[in-house]
Each structure stands twice: as C-alpha cells, then as structure tokens.
Amino acid sequence: xxxLYQQLMALFLQLLIALVAVIACAMSxxxxxxxxxxxxxxxFTGAYGLIVLFCGITVSQLFAALWFTFAFQASITMDLGxxxxxxxxxxxxxxxxxxxxxxxxxxxxxxxSDHLRFLAGVEAMTGFxxxxxxxxxxxRYMKH
Numbered sequence: 001x002x003x004l005y006q007q008l009m010a011l012f013l014q015l016l017i018a019l020v021a022v023i024a025c026a027m028s029x030x031x032x033x034x035x036x037x038x039x040x041x042x043x044f045t046g047a048y049g050l051i052v053l054f055c056g057i058t059v060s061q062l063f064a065a066l067w068f069t070f071a072f073q074a075s076i077t078m079d080l081g082x083x084x085x086x087x088x089x090x091x092x093x094x095x096x097x098x099x100x101x102x103x104x105x106x107x108x109x110x111x112x113s114d115h116l117r118f119l120a121g122v123e124a125m126t127g128f129x130x131x132x133x134x135x136x137x138x139x140r141y142m143k144h
Contacts, residue, residue, distance in 0.1 A: 014080050014115040018122040021071035025064040029130050032060040033137050041144050053141055057134045064130055065098040068123045072098060072116065081116030085109050102127035 036056040040049050072094045076082055086093030086109075097110045101123040112120045 010080055010115050011118065013078065014075060014118050017071050017075055017078075017080075018119050021067050021119075022122065022126050024067040025126055025130065028063045028067065029060050029133065032056060032063070033133060037137060037140070041141060050138075050141065053138060057137070060134070061102065061127075061130065062099075064126070065095060065102045068098040068102065068119070068126075069095045071119060071123075072112075075116055075119055081112055081114030081119075083110050083112050083116065085111055098123065102130070104128055 033056075036053055040053050040056070043049070044052055069091070072083070073091070076094075083093065083097060086097070088096075093110060097112075097120075100107050100110075101120050104124045104127055106124070
C-alpha cells in the first residue's frame with residue numbers, strides 16, 4: 001500500500017507540473033497570437049504579412065516548447081522520471097525532445113521513462129491545440 005500511495009502522489013505531482021506548463025503555454029501563445037493579430041493585420045498585407053505571422057507563430061511555438069522543457073527539467077529534478085537516448089547537453093536534449101513532442105512528431109530518439117511519459121503525452125495534446133489556434137489565426141489573415 002505505501003508504494004501505491006507513493007506512485008499516486010508522484011502522478012499527482014506530475015499532473016500539477018503538467019498543468020502549470022499547459023497554463024504557461026496557453027497564456028503565452030494567446031498573448032503572442034493576440035499581439036500578432038493586432039499588429040500584423042493592421043500593418044501588413046499580402047505575403048510579407050504572412051511571413052511575419054509565420055515567424056511570430058514559430059516563436060510562440062518555441063516558447064511553448066521551452067515551458068515544457070522547464071517542466072521536464074523540474075520533473076527530472078523531483079525524480080519523477082528521466083529521458084534516455086540523448087548525447088548532447090541535457091537542456092538542449094530536453095528542448096529538442098519537447099519540440100518533437102509539441103509538434104506530435106514523436107521521432108523516438110529520446111525516450112521518457114516513468115511519469116515523464118505522462119508529461120510527454122500532455123505536451124503532445126497541448127501542441128495539437130496550439131497548432132489549431134495558430135491555424136485559425138492564419139486563416140483569418142488570409143481571408144482578411
């Protein structure tokens with residue numbers, strides 16, 4: 001019973017870390033998209049505006065990956081799991097892993113263990129939602 005309790009507490013802690021990362025991603029993505037919509041749609045037209053919008057969305061996605069990188073690092077520090085398969089600097093490996101998860105690409109060169117797998121799944125779901133939000137902004141710009 002004590003081991004089950006420890007596992008449930010670890011999962012709960014991982015859920016809290018994931019929730020903080022999701023909220024940080026949602027807020028930063030929303031703010032960046034809001035800024036881009038206001039500035040780009042009023043200031044630029046045509047392909048130039050589309051390029052600026054794409055670059056802004058890319059920066060927003062990188063921020064989201066960075067939030068989850070911090071979440072992975074915090075989870076590893078709290079001994080909730082680890083990643084294996086990387087050969088570079090641990091932060092760079094986690095950032096790369098985060099980008100792969102966020103884009104739902106899931107190449108598999110780096111693998112998470114234990115409760116980090118839960119965080120990786122939450123990141124993939126978040127990435128899907130962020131891409132959907134970004135697509136709606138792009139469609140609105142193209143109709144504009």
